[in-house]
Amino acid sequence: MITFAIVLSIVLLFVILFLLFRIGTLASIFRGSSERAPGTTKTSNRVNSTLLLLFLVGGGAAFIWSFADSWEGMNLPVASVHGTWTDSLFWTTMIVIGIVFAITQVLLFYYSYKYQHKDNKRAYYYPHNNKLEIIWTMIPAVVMALLVFAGWKTWTKITSAAPESAVVVEVMGKQFNWMVRYPGQDGQLGVSKTTLIDATNEFGIDFSDPSAKDDFIPNQIHVPVGKPVLLKIRSRDVIHSVFLPHFRLKMDAVPGMPTSFWFVPTKTTAEMRTETGNPDFNYELACAELCGRGHFAMRFMLVVDEPAEYEAWLAEQKPFVEQNPGVMAKFATEAPQDLALDAKPGEKAEEDKTEL
Amino acid sequence: MSSTDITINQDVHHPHEEHDHHHDQNFIEKYIFSQDHKVIAKQYLITGIAWAFIGGFLSILFRLQLGWPEATFTFLEPILGGWVENGKLNPEFYLALVTMHGTIMVFFVLTAGLSGTFSNFLIPLQIGARDMASGFMNMLSYWIFFISSVIMFLSLFLETGPAAGGWTVYPPLSALPQAIEGSKGGMTMWLISMALFIVSQLLGGVNYITTVINLRTRGMSMTKLPLTIWAFFITAVLGLLAFPVLFSAALLLIFDRSFGTSFFLSDIFIAGEALAHSGGSAILFQHLFWFLGHPEVYIVIMPAFGIVSEVIATNARKPIFGYRAMIGSLLGIAVLSFVVWAHHMFVTGMNPFLGSVFMFLTLIIAVPSAVKVFNWLATLWRGNIRFTTAMMFAVGFVSLFISGGLTGIILGNSALDIQLHDTYFVIAHFHLVMGAAAFFGMFAGVYHWFPKMFGRMMDDKLGFVHFWLTFVAVYLVFMPMHYIGIAGFPRRYYAWTGFEVFNGFTDMNMFISISAILGFSAQFIFLFNFVYSIFRGRKTTLNPWHSNTLEWTTPVNPGHGNWPGEIPAVYRWPYDYSKPGAVEDYIPQNVPFSQTQSSNLPQERDFE
Numbered sequence: 001m002i003t004f005a006i007v008l009s010i011v012l013l014f015v016i017l018f019l020l021f022r023i024g025t026l027a028s029i030f031r032g033s034s035e036r037a038p039g040t041t042k043t044s045n046r047v048n049s050t051l052l053l054l055f056l057v058g059g060g061a062a063f064i065w066s067f068a069d070s071w072e073g074m075n076l077p078v079a080s081v082h083g084t085w086t087d088s089l090f091w092t093t094m095i096v097i098g099i100v101f102a103i104t105q106v107l108l109f110y111y112s113y114k115y116q117h118k119d120n121k122r123a124y125y126y127p128h129n130n131k132l133e134i135i136w137t138m139i140p141a142v143v144m145a146l147l148v149f150a151g152w153k154t155w156t157k158i159t160s161a162a163p164e165s166a167v168v169v170e171v172m173g174k175q176f177n178w179m180v181r182y183p184g185q186d187g188q189l190g191v192s193k194t195t196l197i198d199a200t201n202e203f204g205i206d207f208s209d210p211s212a213k214d215d216f217i218p219n220q221i222h223v224p225v226g227k228p229v230l231l232k233i234r235s236r237d238v239i240h241s242v243f244l245p246h247f248r249l250k251m252d253a254v255p256g257m258p259t260s261f262w263f264v265p266t267k268t269t270a271e272m273r274t275e276t277g278n279p280d281f282n283y284e285l286a287c288a289e290l291c292g293r294g295h296f297a298m299r300f301m302l303v304v305d306e307p308a309e310y311e312a313w314l315a316e317q318k319p320f321v322e323q324n325p326g327v328m329a330k331f332a333t334e335a336p337q338d339l340a341l342d343a344k345p346g347e348k349a350e351e352d353k354t355e356l
Numbered sequence: 357m358s359s360t361d362i363t364i365n366q367d368v369h370h371p372h373e374e375h376d377h378h379h380d381q382n383f384i385e386k387y388i389f390s391q392d393h394k395v396i397a398k399q400y401l402i403t404g405i406a407w408a409f410i411g412g413f414l415s416i417l418f419r420l421q422l423g424w425p426e427a428t429f430t431f432l433e434p435i436l437g438g439w440v441e442n443g444k445l446n447p448e449f450y451l452a453l454v455t456m457h458g459t460i461m462v463f464f465v466l467t468a469g470l471s472g473t474f475s476n477f478l479i480p481l482q483i484g485a486r487d488m489a490s491g492f493m494n495m496l497s498y499w500i501f502f503i504s505s506v507i508m509f510l511s512l513f514l515e516t517g518p519a520a521g522g523w524t525v526y527p528p529l530s531a532l533p534q535a536i537e538g539s540k541g542g543m544t545m546w547l548i549s550m551a552l553f554i555v556s557q558l559l560g561g562v563n564y565i566t567t568v569i570n571l572r573t574r575g576m577s578m579t580k581l582p583l584t585i586w587a588f589f590i591t592a593v594l595g596l597l598a599f600p601v602l603f604s605a606a607l608l609l610i611f612d613r614s615f616g617t618s619f620f621l622s623d624i625f626i627a628g629e630a631l632a633h634s635g636g637s638a639i640l641f642q643h644l645f646w647f648l649g650h651p652e653v654y655i656v657i658m659p660a661f662g663i664v665s666e667v668i669a670t671n672a673r674k675p676i677f678g679y680r681a682m683i684g685s686l687l688g689i690a691v692l693s694f695v696v697w698a699h700h701m702f703v704t705g706m707n708p709f710l711g712s713v714f715m716f717l718t719l720i721i722a723v724p725s726a727v728k729v730f731n732w733l734a735t736l737w738r739g740n741i742r743f744t745t746a747m748m749f750a751v752g753f754v755s756l757f758i759s760g761g762l763t764g765i766i767l768g769n770s771a772l773d774i775q776l777h778d779t780y781f782v783i784a785h786f787h788l789v790m791g792a793a794a795f796f797g798m799f800a801g802v803y804h805w806f807p808k809m810f811g812r813m814m815d816d817k818l819g820f821v822h823f824w825l826t827f828v829a830v831y832l833v834f835m836p837m838h839y840i841g842i843a844g845f846p847r848r849y850y851a852w853t854g855f856e857v858f859n860g861f862t863d864m865n866m867f868i869s870i871s872a873i874l875g876f877s878a879q880f881i882f883l884f885n886f887v888y889s890i891f892r893g894r895k896t897t898l899n900p901w902h903s904n905t906l907e908w909t910t911p912v913n914p915g916h917g918n919w920p921g922e923i924p925a926v927y928r929w930p931y932d933y934s935k936p937g938a939v940e941d942y943i944p945q946n947v948p949f950s951q952t953q954s955s956n957l958p959q960e961r962d963f964e
Contacts, residue, residue, distance in 0.1 A: 013880065038744050038900055044816060048743040051824065052751065059828075063835060070839040073860055083775075090772050090842075097762040104729055104758045111736040112751055115672070116743065122941055123934040124738035127675040132734070133727070137681075140726040144719045144765075151719075151769040152712050158771060159708035175535070175626070194623040195630045204625065233705075237626040238529045239638055241703065241778065245844035245857055248775045252704045254638050255528060256622025259705030284857050288778040288846050290522045292529060292536040293448045296849040 049116035056109035076245055077275055079283070079304070081264040082158045083248035089154055093147060162262035166230040167223055171285075172203060173233075173240030173253040176294025178285055179203065180221050184214025184319055194236060200327050204236070207321060207331045216317040221285070221302040223265055224310035230262040241289035244302060246272070250288055265304045272304075381916075389499070391491030392916040396498050397477030398809060401802070403502060404469020405886070408795075410509070411460035412876045418453045421445045423869025425851045425862075439517070447850040451520040452538050454848055458523030459508065459546070461791065463553055466656040468501050470798045471595075474659055475564050475588040477805060481907035482582050482930075484573025484923045487916070489566040497559035504552035511545035519546035522848060524649070527620040527641050531612045534627040543613070547606050554603045557595050564592035573906070575926035580945065582905050582930040583676060586683050587662025590690045591655050597694070598651040605644035612636070639704050646697035654693045656790045657757075658686065660797020661728060664750045666930075667800045668732055670903045671747035672739030673941050675931035678731045685724035685731075692721040702770045703777050711770045718768035725761050729754065740934070740941070744901070745819030746804035752827045753796035759831075760789025763838065778848075781841025784834040792830040799823075799882070806886075807900050811913045812893030818885040822878055829875030836864050904930045904944045 170181040190212020197204035235253035251261040287298035428443025439449035511518035520538020521529040608619040621633035669676040698714040763785040852858040899908035924946035932943040
């Protein structure tokens with residue numbers, strides 16, 4: 001029935017179009033306008049140029065209204081130091097392009113209306129004006145130079161090396177989940193290898209490396225407010241992308257090529273709950289790079305704690321090897337071989353660090 | 357002789373004896389395997405239109421999912437079979453839909469359909485040539501394109517579905533059949549299709565370049581070329597330099613997929629197994645892909661620049677303002693388009709210094725783009741504008757190009773790209789600037805040159821309805837996408853309701869989907885007008901728009917060889933509109949100069 005209705009609608013649409021076409025042609029012949037050069041009939045010119053002007057006014061009003069109406073939704077509360085820089089740069093740029101947008105669109109539609117065809121008029125022969133062209137080449141060049149400079153300064157700060165004191169968290173993407181690892185008391189992440197991955201040891205951690213012994217794998221990210229946090233990012237299968245919208249943070253997770261991003265959170269989860277008026281608010285980590293069927297469902301939670309709360313949470317965490325004692329059995333038998341391959345696991349860990 | 361008695365002289369000059377040696381042709385030679393550039397152009401156009409409807413329909417399917425993520429669409433089951441279960445689109449098929457939509461629109465519609473149609477149709481006609489330099493290669497380029505598009509189409513019927521890794525087909529997703537269903541046969545067919553497509557583009561491009569350089573009629577110096585030809589010429593150069601790089605990337609990807617190499621693969625554990633690959637770089641593929649991918653943006657939009665410049669000048673009855681600056685800006689954009697590719701990769705983990713360099717180069721490309729916009733505005737200023745349907749689309753193009761181009765300034769700024777990368781802000785930006793704007797350029801071209809193609813006129817009233825519905829719908833679709841993009845709403849999400857941060861945009865997404873359906877439906881008006889007018893449209897006159905360029909000096913229905921007699925010589929630039937002292941408000945390029953009339957002086961005098 002629905003299929004029949006759809007087919008009938010399409011047929012009716014074509015019939016209406018056909019009738020419009022015929023009526024339009026007959027009317028233009030009757031009026032004599034079919035004899036005029038195309039685009040010079042008074043009606044079509046007046047109607048279209050007026051509609052263009054109305055589009056400018058109506059569309060402009062609709063744009064302003066919708067922009068204002070969406071303001072709250074589009075402006076996620078920012079919760080990182082660099083996020084305030086990028087937000088500020090974003091809205092500064094928006095103002096600059098907004099001015100250009102308004103001027104050019106107004107001129108486009110206004111000229112279209114004002115200079116609509118008139119039979120007794122001739123257009124102004126004006127093929128060029130070197131001075132004018134130089135001016136409107138230089139102005140965008142200068143504006144772009146300023147935006148480049150502002151952007152470069154911000155980019156340089158964001159991508160600078162993380163402070164030594166940064167809290168280190170390893171984030172690993174896999175189809176279709178995020179996993180995180182903390183370095184434990186020694187502050188060093190143990191060596192990991194793709195070849196060591198199995199159902200239990202999903203990171204492929206080499207537990208023959210001493211610095212891996214205290215690594216722990218929680219099911220949420222916890223970070224302290226006001227302290228630098230370094231995310232060491234990797235993927236074990238395809239490209240994923242760590243995206244924390246409230247922190248204005250995004251970095252791809254690339255298999256075989258560790259990446260990193262550091263940031264300073266400025267608002268605890270509790271503060272954000274107050275600010276947003278949402279008692280269930282949580283910072284969410286999403287995947288921004290298409291990674292397969294479950295791409296849209298790669299959600300992970302991040303909690304920003306007060307430093308004391310963070311320390312308390314840290315103290316509660318148990319190393320992965322304690323929670324999964326069976327995992328060491330494999331390394332008890334394989335360790336000599338692995339150690340022989342690596343020769344100096346400490347150096348390997350250092351190598352891993354410098355790559356980042 | 358008074359200053360007002362200069363009339364349009366359509367007589368042709370006879371520099372050399374040239375004859376049409378084309379022999380009698382049977383149906384297959386004339387309409388199927390034709391070597392006539394005009395027929396090949398129509399083949400490109402009709403194939404492009406067919407692909408546009410298929411690509412558009414796919415977008416409507418996934419917009420249904422995005423607009424109503426919780427709804428069921430049982431009526432899709434008879435169309436999509438197993439890809440819809442209990443009225444719900446399969447998430448993997450959703451990804452195939454977005455992949456195919458992007459691939460089809462970018463390559464088959466906006467590259468082949470736009471550039472293929474108008475470069476083929478206009479280059480010989482506007483430069484005064486009998487045909488392309490090699491009619492056979494030209495024919496071959498269309499048929500290879502056709503075969504490549506058929507292969508892509510057939511991938512829709514594979515059990516595992518077509519490619520589903522996005523139109524950018526980043527490895528490892530595209531390289532590993534176990535990563536996603538769409539990386540199986542569908543991806544193989546995608547790669548074969550693209551390899552053939554690139555061959556077709558190269559054959560076409562070499563032909564365009566050779567023709568423009570060698571086959572211009574007497575007097576047609578490079579500075580007398582219409583801007584359309586400049587645009588097509590530079591587009592062909594871009595394609596010739598950029599497409600082979602994608603070809604190499606595709607070839608290496610085939611090796612990784614099928615022969616165990618590791619160009620793009622390294623240290624991967626997938627489907628319960630650690631793979632033997634090591635030492636490759638997934639990011640290398642992105643460098644190779646975007647080395648084509650970014651010039652591709654301009655391969656798509658440049659022909660539209662040319663078409664719109666021509667349509668605006670003709671209908672504003674004014675010389676295009678700053679002709680040489682327009683050529684300079686085309687060249688500037690072309691050169692810069694090759695050195696900005698990594699702005700697609702700011703958050704891939706590449707060296708931040710490289711990010712700074714690419715940010716600088718990316719924002720600089722805004723300067724020649726701005727020059728073009730200002731020059732179009734200056735062309736409209738004090739014009740005597742005829743609102744033909746083509747002109748409406750040209751004005752719409754400028755509006756969309758401004759809107760989409762400006763948001764590019766934000767995305768080109770690496771610090772801002774962190775938040776916006778891979779969000780709907782990007783979708784909105786590039787759909788406005790190289791999707792909708794390029795489509796508007798294409799529509800302007802079709803409406804403007806339809807009389808030359810088919811000897812009949814398209815109906816203006818239907819054209820206006822088509823324009824207004826499309827124009828309004830485009831803004832209604834893409835403006836809200838900016839808003840949700842600023843909030844970080846990610847692209848290529850089958851559903852977002854699992855995220856609190858994205859969950860507030862249900863109404864906005866529904867609004868976008870309804871607008872998209874409106875916009876797509878409006879294209880049936882165009883289809884009707886196009887098909888009906890081919891057979892029943894009002895018959896055209898020799899030069900219906902009172903245009904200056906050479907194509908309007910051919911007969912209404914030119915045969916193979918274009919001009920029945922000799923090819924006209926050229927004396928003027930193509931933009932002598934409303935020249936003071938002239939009787940008519942246009943003086944075609946083939947009208948010789950008078951020794952006495954100021955209005956007939958060569959345009960070079962204007963630049964002294």
